[in-house]
Amino acid sequence: MQTRAAVLEEFKAPMVVQDLELDPPKANEVLVAVRACGLCHSDYTVLVGDVPVALPVVCGHEAAGDVLEVGSGVTKVSVGDRVALIWIPACGHCRYCARGWEYLCNQGAGVLEGVQLDGTHRFHKADGTDVYQLTILGGFSRHTVVPEDSVVPIPDDVPYEVAGTIACRAATGWGAVVNRGGAQPGDTVAVFGIGGVGVSAIQGARIAGASYIYAIDILDSKLEKAVEFGATHTLNIGRLSREEVAEAIGEVTNGQGADVAVSCVDIQTTETIANAYAAIAKGGRCVLVAPANITLDEVRVPVTDLVFSNKAIQGCLYGSANFHDDMPRIIDLYRQGQFLIEEMITARYTIDEINEGYDDMVAGKNICGMLIHDH
Structure with missing residues (x-):
C-alpha cells in the first residue's frame, strides 16, 4: 500500500514529506493506521545527529492508532483494535520481561537499527530504496507496520493523542x-x-x-x-x-x-x-x-x-515502566483528573507542518506538540 510520511534524508535538515510504499505485515506483525504521534525531543536528537541512525528514516515513537491488518500468528490484538505503540517491544518471556522489566526486553537491543525484528524493511521509496523506521515504529507516517509486541490495546474512551502521550513522555x-x-x-x-x-x-x-x-x-x-x-x-x-x-x-x-x-x-x-x-x-x-x-x-x-x-x-x-501494567494505571489517573494529559498538549500540527512543529519546540513554545494524521 502507499502511505504519506515525513522522512529524514539528512541530519540537521528538514524532514521531507513524501509518499512511501509500505509492505503488508509479516508473521507476528500488525498494520496500524496512525492517528496521532507526539513530537518528542528524543526524535529531535536523531534529526540533528546527536543519536546517529541509518538514513533515510521515518521517526516518531509516541503514537496511537487503529489495527488495520494482522500477520499470521498474531494473538495479542485484532483488526479494529485501538492501540498505543511502545518503542521497546516486550516479548513477555525473556529474562528481563520475566522479572517485570519489560523496558529492558532483549528485543529492544536493536530498536535504533531501524529494521523489523527479522532484519528487513517495510518502508520503501518508489525507486525501491529501503527506508528505516526509528524504534521499529515510524509514527511520522500515516500508516506503519510494527511487531505485535510493540502494541498495547487502549480503551475506547481514551483519545489517540492522550494514548500516544502516555506511551512515551508521560510514562517516562x-x-x-x-x-x-x-x-x-x-x-x-x-x-x-x-x-x-x-x-x-x-x-x-x-x-x-x-x-x-x-x-x-x-x-x-x-x-x-x-x-x-x-x-x-x-x-x-x-x-x-x-x-x-x-x-x-x-x-x-x-x-x-x-x-x-x-x-x-x-x-x-x-x-x-x-x-x-x-x-x-x-x-x-x-x-x-x-x-x-x-x-x-x-x-x-x-x-x-x-x-x-x-x-x-x-x-x-522509558520510565522503568512495564506498559501492560503501568499504562492502565496512568489511564486511571488520567480518568480521575489526577494526571493532566490533554493539558500538556499545547499545539497540534499536520504532517505538512511537522518541521514547523519542531521549530516551535526548539524555540520553547510548546510543552508537547502533537502530529495529527489525516485519514
Whole structure:
C-alpha cells in the first residue's frame, strides 16, 4: 500500500514529506493506521545527529492508532483494535520481561537499527530504496507496520493523542519519579528541564505525595507552566548558579536537599548531570532521563561524597515502566483528573507542518506538540 510520511534524508535538515510504499505485515506483525504521534525531543536528537541512525528514516515513537491488518500468528490484538505503540517491544518471556522489566526486553537491543525484528524493511521509496523506521515504529507516517509486541490495546474512551502521550513522555517522566526515583509522601523532588517529560515528572511527584516540588529550567514561560501541573517552587537556572539552586532547595529542607532529582533536560551533559547531583540530599537519588550525545562517555561527580553520603546516580530507560501494567494505571489517573494529559498538549500540527512543529519546540513554545494524521 502507499502511505504519506515525513522522512529524514539528512541530519540537521528538514524532514521531507513524501509518499512511501509500505509492505503488508509479516508473521507476528500488525498494520496500524496512525492517528496521532507526539513530537518528542528524543526524535529531535536523531534529526540533528546527536543519536546517529541509518538514513533515510521515518521517526516518531509516541503514537496511537487503529489495527488495520494482522500477520499470521498474531494473538495479542485484532483488526479494529485501538492501540498505543511502545518503542521497546516486550516479548513477555525473556529474562528481563520475566522479572517485570519489560523496558529492558532483549528485543529492544536493536530498536535504533531501524529494521523489523527479522532484519528487513517495510518502508520503501518508489525507486525501491529501503527506508528505516526509528524504534521499529515510524509514527511520522500515516500508516506503519510494527511487531505485535510493540502494541498495547487502549480503551475506547481514551483519545489517540492522550494514548500516544502516555506511551512515551508521560510514562517516562512519571516513572522516573515513581518507579526509578521511588518518591514517597513528604519527599522533596527537583525536576530539571520542563518539557513534556518534565511536567510528567512533576505530576508523578505530586501524585506520589511529595511535599515540595521544584521545577528548574532556563525559560520563565515553562516555569510558569510547571506550576499548573503541581510545582510548588520554581528556579531559573539560567540566572542562578548550581550552588544557588542547591541552596534554594536547602532553604525548605533544613539544609538537606532533594530526596529525588530528575534530569529531563533536552540532552544530557556533564554540566546538567552535575546540576542534578548537587541538588540531592544524603541518601538521595539523581535520576537521568534525557539521552546524551553518543560521544559522552563519562560522568564527573565527587566520589567521596557519592559514597559517604550514600547517594545514587541512576539511569532511567522509558520510565522503568512495564506498559501492560503501568499504562492502565496512568489511564486511571488520567480518568480521575489526577494526571493532566490533554493539558500538556499545547499545539497540534499536520504532517505538512511537522518541521514547523519542531521549530516551535526548539524555540520553547510548546510543552508537547502533537502530529495529527489525516485519514
